[in-house]
Amino acid sequence: MPNSKGYRGVSTQAAAKHYDVSDEFFRIWLGPSLAYACGLWTDGADTLEKAQLRKEEYLLSQAGIRPGIRVLDVGCGYGGEMRRMVEEHDVESVTGITLSRAAVDWTQNLGIPRTDVRLENWIDHRPSAPYDAIICIEAMEHFARPGMSGRAKIQGYREFFKRCRSWMRPEGRLVVQTISWGHRFPLDVDILRDLYLATTVYPECNPSYLGELQAASDGLFDLVALRNDFDHYSRTLEVWLDNLRADRDRAAELVGPRKAEDFERCMALAVQAFADGWFYLHRLTFRPVPKPTKPARRFLINNVLARDSLPTPRFLQPNR
Template identity: 35%
Template sequence: MTPGESTRTAEAAAAIRHHYDVGNDFYSLWLDPSLTYSCALREGPDDTLESAQQRKLDFHLDAVRAHRARSVLDIGCGWGSVLERLSRTPSVERAVGLTLSTRQADHVTSRGYPGVDVRTEDWRTYEPGAPFDGIISIGAFEHFATPADSPAEKIDVYREFFTRCRGWLTDDGMLSLQTIAYANMRRDSASAFMQQEIFPDADLPTLAEITTAAEGVFEVQSVSNGRLDYAWTCEQWARRLRANRETAAAAAGPETVARYERYLKLSALGFRMGKICLFRLVLRPYGATYFNSRGGRRG
């Protein structure tokens, strides 16, 4: 790892811990029981947060054909909702989760899921011992680039991610990716509050940056925009946090609660106005011969 990569990894770890290590007790007050902290997949007006989150997990597991996979990697595994489901999938013998949050890693480890290995490690430094049949990454991609990166530098970071994923996959493996992205909002109009107090050193991608970075490495099989799903998800989280405000303040402090209530309100509004959106992408790797001819890296 180069000095530049080492610095970026250290900065990414600090930024992740700023947000995700606020406290498991705090998050458990307003997330669903699986502690899934990403956009749900809503089906209708009578849907519950719990059922919509399980439907989202189903989407990503189906995308990587988990029912016949022997090994799956979860990049940005959070509190382990995907890993828990993989541990109950008969075909899956090995499920690996990567997170930069020590509290999330400790939580997953404490659950004792069979066949699951959780690592407090960045994707930039991870080296698997064997290829995977599928890779899932939900809500991590938006943390890979920083506001200091130029558009070209962002694409380079994303391409490195896609190149590594391709090198970790079997030739018939699949990548399922979910990320927030810029929509009708310019990058220079992004909220300073969100970038400094909620997700420091994080910058959203655009769809064009994602597809440019994946060109020649992955073929985009499908892409959908779930921005209204995410507006609804944030509103559900905000409602639960308000209902547990006193307990949340005792767990994390009143300033933290106020900050998160503002963040969830602004996020819901941004999704509803189309300033930001939520992409779910299913990607198939190009064959090894084509991939290597384009200068890709295996292993």
């Protein structure tokens, strides 16, 4: 992620510290799909696996996934969406990029046809041909690190949007699912202590504000659909937490008692954080603008047309 200091987003080392610990450890609480993202729940009786499948279908539908298209999956995880796009939607090809070596190895071992999985930072990606769709499911949280200013974050996000715009066909779609900052956290010592712990479990991770993504995409994409499903993440996390607690001894054997306990504490905090709206879960669908432009000059629009409070510019005066 380029800025004045050449920041490129989360480092491979930081990604490995969180993700490359043990596939079996993640299977304990994520379930057999290894879907490490918020599900999409119904009001009635539901299961984690159904919620994850429903989330996949919603996002793929928003992206316009259909037979014969080329897709880029940024932060492809364990390949669940890639497999579904090939097996159920008959896409021509899917390229998946991630900074987790464990995820690359796992997905490659699945042997999904017409897929290319790479250990690659998005900023280093060079497509061989335009994509018809790009999906990015809970990877954007790693595009900024704690301590970055809002301006620096927007600059980095805008670079991502610029690249996506240049990589895709004019009629394509970009679909993003991401954790965002919500209401201000209560100033509670225990909560702040657990938040600090979360920075060690999820190193170099700093979610966006929705306004930062809107500013970064301005003039490059139109935001055509938006959902805020923060309560869905609280429900997802409750199931993950129950799964982890049910097999706590096995988890400790796989990654060590300290790391297993840290994950459990972070998830317990996150259940409350999402339920109370401290964090949001945004699902956004973007459509490329026909011709990229600089961000809108809002001062001009907001004030030049204010004829009752400012002199009318000569070029706007009606011809007499």
